[in-house]
Amino acid sequence: MMTTKNHLERLRVNQILDLSKFVVTENFKHHSNNVLPENYKADVNSIYKEELNYFNNSEVFVSKNSSGSISGSIRVLKWNYVDVLPIQNIFGINPLLVAGDTFSNDIWHIGRFAIKKEVQNINLFKQLMVCAISPICKNKGNIAFAECDSKLLRILTLLGIKATVIGNSVNYLGSETIPILMTYDGLIDFYMQNVGSVSTEVLNQSVQKNMLPERVVLTSQKYNYPLV
Numbered sequence: 001m002m003t004t005k006n007h008l009e010r011l012r013v014n015q016i017l018d019l020s021k022f023v024v025t026e027n028f029k030h031h032s033n034n035v036l037p038e039n040y041k042a043d044v045n046s047i048y049k050e051e052l053n054y055f056n057n058s059e060v061f062v063s064k065n066s067s068g069s070i071s072g073s074i075r076v077l078k079w080n081y082v083d084v085l086p087i088q089n090i091f092g093i094n095p096l097l098v099a100g101d102t103f104s105n106d107i108w109h110i111g112r113f114a115i116k117k118e119v120q121n122i123n124l125f126k127q128l129m130v131c132a133i134s135p136i137c138k139n140k141g142n143i144a145f146a147e148c149d150s151k152l153l154r155i156l157t158l159l160g161i162k163a164t165v166i167g168n169s170v171n172y173l174g175s176e177t178i179p180i181l182m183t184y185d186g187l188i189d190f191y192m193q194n195v196g197s198v199s200t201e202v203l204n205q206s207v208q209k210n211m212l213p214e215r216v217v218l219t220s221q222k223y224n225y226p227l228v
Contacts (some may be wrong), residue, residue: 006071006119008127008202011060013052019060019112020047022070026114030175051075051112054083060112061131061202063124071119074128075112076135076144085109087145091167091179095145098166102183105141110182113152126159126194133182134203137191140184150176160193162186 011019024043051060054077063072079085079095087093087109095107110132115124136142148156148163156163163180170177195203 006063006065006121006124008061008063008131008198010202010205011062011073013055015062016051016055016060017044017048018070019062019073019075020044020051022073022116023047023112023114026116029117047112050086057083059131059135061128063115063128070116072115072124072128073112074110074114074132076132077109077111078135079107079109081107085145086111086147087179090147090170090177093145093167093179098145098181099143102181103141103143105139106135108136108142108144110144110146113146123197125155127198129156129159129161130191130194130198131203133187133191134195134198136182136184137188142184144182144187146180146182148178148180150178153178153180160190 021044024040024047028040051058054075057080058075058077060073060075062070065071077083077085081096085095087095099107113128113132115121115128133144136144145166146163150169153163161182163182163186165178166181167179
């Protein structure tokens with residue numbers, strides 16, 4: 001079990017490739033007995049391109065150890081109603097049709113959640129979740145979508161996060177993955193109980209969002225990314 005001290009920070013655009021490598025390798029560590037497929041670099045590249053496209057509308061939170069290596073990650077994206085969300089690519093779910101009258105403000109997407117397999121730290125788990133749901137919990141009319149491993153969904157339920165399953169599961173990265181919808185009402189209790197574990201600096205200090213050059217901004221509809 002790894003016990004190295006970690007600290008939370010917001011990811012900058014020049015670190016997105018590091019995030020992409022971390023998410024892919026940790027997913028396979030957790031679900032495929034540490035065996036990376038031959039084409040895993042294609043998965044890394046897909047995530048990298050997608051997160052570049054999302055960057056100006058998203059915040060990525062990472063936990064790093066003393067050597068600067070990522071030990072945990074999560075991303076929250078404010079949907080602009082144009083970019084294709086993973087829930088659309090993977091499950092063919094139209095967020096607007098599912099949302100119906102459940103929201104009156106913004107739609108968000110939570111993804112890129114991963115924790116290094118060797119790090120057994122429930123507090124880090126809670127901190128990353130607090131970071132991701134913080135913007136959703138600022139307005140009662142907000143909702144969020146996510147694609148959730150079945151084991152993770154059980155943990156979220158035990159921690160008091162209420163989620164609604166909105167479609168059939170798929171076998172994804174070696175595990176059962178389920179599309180879920182989360183509302184302000186289903187998140188606020190967990191948030192209020194755990195927000196004190198994250199510094200206000202991490203939650204409120206935005207990374208400078210200069211518009212990305214057009215050469216690296218991609219039209220997401222042209223890609224069918226396999227990873228959440």
